[in-house]
Amino acid sequence: MQSIIKIESLSKKYKNADQYSLNNVSLEINAGEIFGLLGPNGAGKTTLISMLCGLIKPTSGHFTIDDLNYTNDALKIKKIIGVVPQEYALYPTLTARENLHYFGSMYGLKSNDLKEKVIEALNLLGLLKFADKRIDTFSGGMKRRINLIAGILHNPKVLFLDEPTVGVDVQSKNAIIDYLKALNQNGTTIIYTSHHLAEAEDFCTNIAILDRGKIFAQGTPSNLIDSTKEARNLEEVFISLTGKDFRDEL
Template sequence: MYSLNDLTLTINEGQIFGLLGPNGAGKTTLISMLCGLVKPTSGSFTISDMAYANNATKIKKIIGVVPQEYALYPTLTARENLHYFGSMYGLKGQDLKDKVIETLDLLGLLKFADKRIETFSGGMKRRINLIAGILHNPKIIFLDEPTVGVDVQSKNAIIDYLKHLNQNGTTIIYTSHHLSEAEDFCSDIAILDQGKIYAQGTPSGLISSTQNAQNLEDVFISLTGKELRDDI
C-alpha cells in the first residue's frame, strides 16, 4: 500500500466523487484519513469548512462510513443491528424506530427485519451495511466498494438509493473497481496510483481527453498501465 504523496484534492458539496485506482494505490489510506481512522503524518484537510485537526468530533457527526467489510453482528436481526448502530449515532426512541423501518422499506428489506443477519445473502448484507452507515442522515458518506460481490438487483437497489440520497443533498465519496459503474454513477472522478492523483475530472471529460479512449476503463489503463497489482 502506498502512502499519500503531496496530494491535493478538492471535493465539492453535492458531488458523487469517485476515488479510483489499482490495488494498493492509496485509496483506502486517503478515505481512512478523511474519516479520522488514520492520522496524517503531515498535511491537513477540511470538511464542510472545518479543519479536522480542531473539529474532529463535529466532523464525525456529519459523516457516514460504509466499509467494504460487513460491520454487522451476524447473530442479531437486521432490526437489532440497525437499532444498535443508530443508537451509536445518537438516535433513539420513535425517531430511531421510524428511520429503521423507512430505510429497510426503501431497500426492500422490511419483511426480513426480524431475521438474523447470518441467514442473509451477500446482497442483503450489503444493503444492511449501507443502512447502518446512513441512519443519522450524514451530510457526507464515504463508501468503500459498496456493490462488491452482489447480484445485479441488489447493486441496482444500492445505486438507486445512493442517487436518491445525493439528490437530497448528500455528498458521496466512493471507491470501486467496477469502472463501468463508476462511469455511470460519478459526477467527478480522481484516479490515484502510487499515492498520487494522476487525473481528475468528469468521466466524459477524462474519456475525451485520453487518446483512443472509448470508456473509463481505457482511461484507467492508459494512466496506470496493464501490470498486475496483486496485493497481499
C-alpha cells in the first residue's frame, strides 16, 4: 500500500519545557487506513496531530502528507485534510445548518453543492429534523455529530479525529463510528485518537502506542495483542507498555 503520511525524526520541545513532548518519532501511515494514535495523557498525541495539521511547528524533523511538504505546501495540505477537534468548534447561537454552511464556505464549497452535502450528512446522522435549531439547544451527542460533519464537508483525503465519541450516548457513538467507517470505505484515511481502547480495538486497522514522546509499539490490534504476553485485549497491551502510574499534570 502507498504511504499517504510520512514522518521522519519528528521532535517538538516547547519553549521553557524541560523535556521533549515528541522525541524523534518516525512513522508511515498508508492510504486508506484507520490509524489509531493511542497513549496516556502527556504521551505526545496532541502535539503530533497539531504538527501534522499545521497548528504548531516542529523543533526538528519533517513530514509529508500526500507527498506535500509542510514547509512549502502548507496551504495545499490544509485543503486535503479535515480536522475534528475534541472541543466543539461550533457557534452556539447559530443553527446547525448555519454552522455547516459557514464551515463549508470556508473550504470553498459552492452554494448548491454545499446545500446538498449538508442535507445529506444531516440526514445520515439523524439530524435533518433539527437542521434549523440553535446549537446551544443540542445535546452533547448531537453537537458531537455536527462537529464531525463540519470537518468532512469538503471530502478530505485525510481526516484527523481527536476523541470523536467522548461523552456521547451509545446511539450517537454507533452513528458516528458507522459514518466514519463509510467515509473510510470511500477512500478517506483516518487518523484517530481516543482513550476508549475497546472502541479503538474494533475500529482501527493499525495502531501506534505513544508514551513520553516516543512510539512504544505499532501494528494491527490483533498483532499487538498476540505479541504481548498474556494480553487478551488492547487495554491489557496498553497497560503492559505504559504502566499503571497516574499521568496527572498541571
